[in-house]
Amino acid sequence: ETGVTQTPRHLVMGMTNKKSLKCEQHLGHNAMYWYKQSAKKPLELMFVYNFKEQTENNSVPSRFSPECPNSSHLFLHLHTLQPEDSALYLCASSPGGDPSYEQYFGPGTRLTVT
Amino acid sequence: QKEVEQDPGPLSVPEGAIVSLNCTYSNSAFQYFMWYRQYSRKGPELLMYTYSSGNKEDGRFTAQVDKSSKYISLFIRDSQPSDSATYLCAMSGGANNLFFGTGTRLTVIP
Numbered sequence: 001e002t003g004v005t006q007t008p009r010h011l012v013m014g015m016t017n018k019k020s021l022k023c024e025q026h027l028g029h030n031a032m033y034w035y036k037q038s039a040k041k042p043l044e045l046m047f048v049y050n051f052k053e054q055t056e057n058n059s060v061p062s063r064f065s066p067e068c069p070n071s072s073h074l075f076l077h078l079h080t081l082q083p084e085d086s087a088l089y090l091c092a093s094s095p096g097g098d099p100s101y102e103q104y105f106g107p108g109t110r111l112t113v114t
Numbered sequence: 115q116k117e118v119e120q121d122p123g124p125l126s127v128p129e130g131a132i133v134s135l136n137c138t139y140s141n142s143a144f145q146y147f148m149w150y151r152q153y154s155r156k157g158p159e160l161l162m163y164t165y166s167s168g169n170k171e172d173g174r175f176t177a178q179v180d181k182s183s184k185y186i187s188l189f190i191r192d193s194q195p196s197d198s199a200t201y202l203c204a205m206s207g208g209a210n211n212l213f214f215g216t217g218t219r220l221t222v223i224p
Contacts, residue, residue: 004157042118043158043202043214056210090157099212100146105157 002026004106006091012112013081021076021109023091029104031097032074034066037088037108049074050097081113117141120203120215129224133190137203137215140184144205144213147179149188152200152217161201162188193222 004025013019025032034046048056049068063085065077074091088108094101120137127133135149145166150158162177164170164186170177176189186205190197203215 040122040216042116042216043204045212048210092157098206098208098210100206100208102148102160102163105150105159107155107157 004091004093004104006089006106006109008109009107010110010112012114013078014114015081015083017081018077018079020078021089021091021111023074023076023106025072025074025091025093025104025106027093027104029093029095030071031094031101032068032071033092033094033099033103034074034076035090035092035105037090043090045099047076048097048099055097078111081111083113086111086113117213118203118205118215121218122216124219124221126221126223127193129193129195129222131193131222133188133193133197133220133222135188135190135201135203135218135220137186137205138184139186139205139213141205141207141213142181142184143207144181145208146206147177147186148204148206149175149177150202150204150214152202154199158202195222195224198222 031050036044047066067075090108091106092103094103149162151161152158167181174191178187200217200219202217206212
């Protein structure tokens with residue numbers, strides 16, 4: 001595997017379910033990010049992790065819970081989501097710990113909340 | 115007011131045309147300017163990265179930044195069908211922020 005991988009690629013879940021998204025980067029980077037991409041809206045930065053430490057949380061609802069056990073893996077735990085949370089969730093990594101660095105994105109997880 | 119404004123298009127051009135994509139912004143603290151390209155069912159990939167004002171050229175692509183007008187552009191020369199994608203501008207002032215435009219969908223017709 002090379003670059004940034006994400007699983008699953010597609011996920012359908014009910015509002016009462018709990019699920020997790022997984023991201024893995026094979027680039028030796030120190031920082032990882034979660035983004036939300038909705039139709040006709042700008043990409044929204046959700047969480048930033050630098051050397052496994054969360055350095056940014058852009059007012060994301062608590063029903064989204066990130067976890068970064070090491071610099072190569074990032075999870076997004078989901079529970080009691082709302083239909084408006086349906087979107088493409090993208091993971092990215094970068095050599096440095098600031099979003100202004102060049103970022104490498106995964107293919108995303110297409111989430112549908114029913 | 116949005117941090118970054120980008121015309122969503124869609125934009126259709128014939129093969130070989132020169133394409134101009136633009137974004138405007140409101141925050142004068144932005145110093146890092148990027149263009150990402152996103153193909154269907156893929157994540158964005160970095161195309162151009164510039165710091166502060168000026169031009170940067172890479173093959174058929176040229177990025178321009180005009181900080182006085184708060185305006186950035188991406189030019190694609192001799193456009194090819196493989197350039198058909200959504201182009202996202204992004205900018206940052208550092209300090210853990212990064213703001214994207216909504217993206218412009220481009221189709222290059224053979």
